[in-house]
Amino acid sequence: MSDLPQERAEDRATTTTGDHPIVVKGLRNVFGDHVIHEDLSLEVRKGEILGVVGGSGTGKSVLMRSIIGLQQPAAGEITVLGHRIGDASEEDDVDLRSRWGVLFQGGALFSTLTVGENVEVPLRQFFPEITDDLRSDIARFKVRLSGLAEEAAFKYPNELSGGMRKRAGLARALALDPELLFLDEPTAGLDPIGAAAFDSLTRELKETLGLTVFLITHDLDTLYAICDRVAVLADRQVIAVGTIPELLALDHPWIQEYFNGPRGRAALAAKDDPAVSPEHEARPAVDTSSTSYEEPGAGTNRPGGTGA
Numbered sequence: 504m505s506d507l508p509q510e511r512a513e514d515r516a517t518t519t520t521g522d523h524p525i526v527v528k529g530l531r532n533v534f535g536d537h538v539i540h541e542d543l544s545l546e547v548r549k550g551e552i553l554g555v556v557g558g559s560g561t562g563k564s565v566l567m568r569s570i571i572g573l574q575q576p577a578a579g580e581i582t583v584l585g586h587r588i589g590d591a592s593e594e595d596d597v598d599l600r601s602r603w604g605v606l607f608q609g610g611a612l613f614s615t616l617t618v619g620e621n622v623e624v625p626l627r628q629f630f631p632e633i634t635d636d637l638r639s640d641i642a643r644f645k646v647r648l649s650g651l652a653e654e655a656a657f658k659y660p661n662e663l664s665g666g667m668r669k670r671a672g673l674a675r676a677l678a679l680d681p682e683l684l685f686l687d688e689p690t691a692g693l694d695p696i697g698a699a700a701f702d703s704l705t706r707e708l709k710e711t712l713g714l715t716v717f718l719i720t721h722d723l724d725t726l727y728a729i730c731d732r733v734a735v736l737a738d739r740q741v742i743a744v745g746t747i748p749e750l751l752a753l754d755h756p757w758i759q760e761y762f763n764g765p766r767g768r769a770a771l772a773a774k775d776d777p778a779v780s781p782e783h784e785a786r787p788a789v790d791t792s793s794t795s796y797e798e799p800g801a802g803t804n805r806p807g808g809t810g811a
């Protein structure tokens with residue numbers, strides 16, 4: 504293991520869950536005889552966007568599912584917002600689940616419901632007492648907050664572009680004003696302009712809403728553009744956590760290949776070039792006044808072809 508996680512292991516002794524809304528210790532996940540995680544530990548800092556990277560099949564999604572209680576680990580302790588996952592009473596469990604939002608790969612929208620109705624699903628589930636009108640108003644607000652025109656609330660998922668579906672999934676993830684946002688490959692399948700716009704939206708929402716974001720991605724541009732730190736999964740563990748410069752200083756072969764390979768260097772060059780950085784988008788990422796269905800962020804200069 505590199506120096507970075509070792510330092511973090513020492514930090515753990517003094518960790519308060521207030522500073523670290525997500526704390527994972529000694530996690531083990533196994534499917535049959537396939538060990539996915541072994542003694543995996545990770546802490547997510549309050550208010551950060553933590554990028555989670557690793558080769559395909561290293562267990563990024565399984566880690567996320569373990570944190571949100573959808574995957575029962577074979578061993579280990581997961582504490583989210585001060586509550587031990589798996590140990591909470593049913594009431595605490597419901598309270599906890601209302602404090603995070605999740606954008607699954609592909610959006611996971613109900614195809615027979617409109618976007619607005621999709622956003623209303625968690626509102627109905629967790630706040631059954633609110634009126635139909637208020638629920639509908641909240642849903643339309645979340646749709647706008649996610650950078651879609653309000654009219655998109657009345658569309659079905661199959662009437663939307665891939666980028667708009669991601670935003671619709673984001674609107675649903677934001678339905679309950681969460682403290683934690685989990686994003687599983689949010690820019691996968693988006694064109695470079697749509698991906699850059701989604702990155703900017705994520706950063707802007709994190710800052711305006713005070714979110715802590717756990718973001719699984721293969722997209723190097725996303726890592727450079729918006730992540731405060733990056734956690735690297737390899738060899739069944741989180742082998743390092745740090746800023747990209749900190750990770751680049753490590754000599755782990757996968758980290759070097761990932762960040763210093765041709766795509767990594769291209770993403771770094773793009774970040775350092777003011778002409779192509781996300782701050783220079785022609786349109787704001789969150790355009791709550793827009794009434795058009797045009798993909799938000801059109802006019803960005805994100806370079807193409809950098810998704811790993």
Ligand SMILES: Nc1ncnc2c1ncn2[C@@H]1O[C@H](COP(=O)(O)OP(=O)(O)OP(=O)(O)O)[C@@H](O)[C@H]1O
Pocket residue numbers: 534539557558559560561562563564565566
């Ligand atoms: N329910 C399950 N039953 C059996 N094996 C599973 C299950 N869920 C995940 N796995 C296996 O666990 C491993 C890790 O899967 P996971 O989806 O977390 O990988 P990942 O790092 O997110 O990959 P990718 O980057 O390709 O999305 C894979 O080998 C996968 O086949």
